[in-house]
Amino acid sequence: MAPTSTAPESGTITLEVNGTAVAFARPGTVALLDLLRNDLGLNGAKYGCGLGQCGACTVLVDGVPARACILPLAVARGRRVTTLEGLASAPGLHPVQQAFVDAQAAQCGYCLNGMILTTVALLARNPSPGEAEIRRELSGNLCRCGTHVEILKAVRRAAELMGSSGDAGADAGRRP
Structure with a gap:
């Protein structure tokens, strides 16, 4: 299911990804990495080991590195998530x-x-x-x-x- 930017409903998890509020009507147990890659098309974070040990899936959650492959969506509720794509700003790279x-x-x-x-x-x-x-x-x-x-x-x-x-x-x- 695609993310929405409407007001949160019951059972909807809202968070900020790269400065944009997004809401997902998904179980809180779904890994953040799956939503970033599959629902938002943000492919900077990679699926590596799937165990949180290799670092390929790293994102920043409130400025702290976190392993998105093992981070349940519910843990990211209401937090700021920054991906590789969210670092750069016009006109150039971070x-x-x-x-x-x-x-x-x-x-x-x-x-x-x-x-x-x-x-x-x-x-x-x-x-x-x-x-x-x-x-x-x-x-x-x-x-x-x-x-x-x-x-x-x-x-x-x-x-x-x-x-x-x-x-x-x-x-x-x-x-x-």
Whole structure:
């Protein structure tokens, strides 16, 4: 069933996705990832392991990384969800997305959704993280291609870009 933006009815779960209020008349046990991909057509979050362990499905819920493949829709009720598609604003990419492009931090790209959103949350919390903190934060996101060096470089570059733009990643990494 397609989402609606009308007033919530009984049994309807309403949340904000990328700045837009959406309502779903679905069981609260349905995984958020299914609704994002199937009902809203937001394909940045990937289905990876289905167990919340690989990070491919990461979204930000109220600015905090969450695994959408295991997050029931009921838990997201009334909360702000930001997907990879919700980061960019006209005319360009979010600084973290741009940093990953600049550092050529992708081969297959399957892990990038989780890497980027986790980085956005990290930099919102700490605009100048050290190497150990970056590694710790990203340790729950698996990269099967082995671009770890480029990913670390991208996070450091993102910190530089966000520091120079004055954007500390407030409001789940969204730019004004």
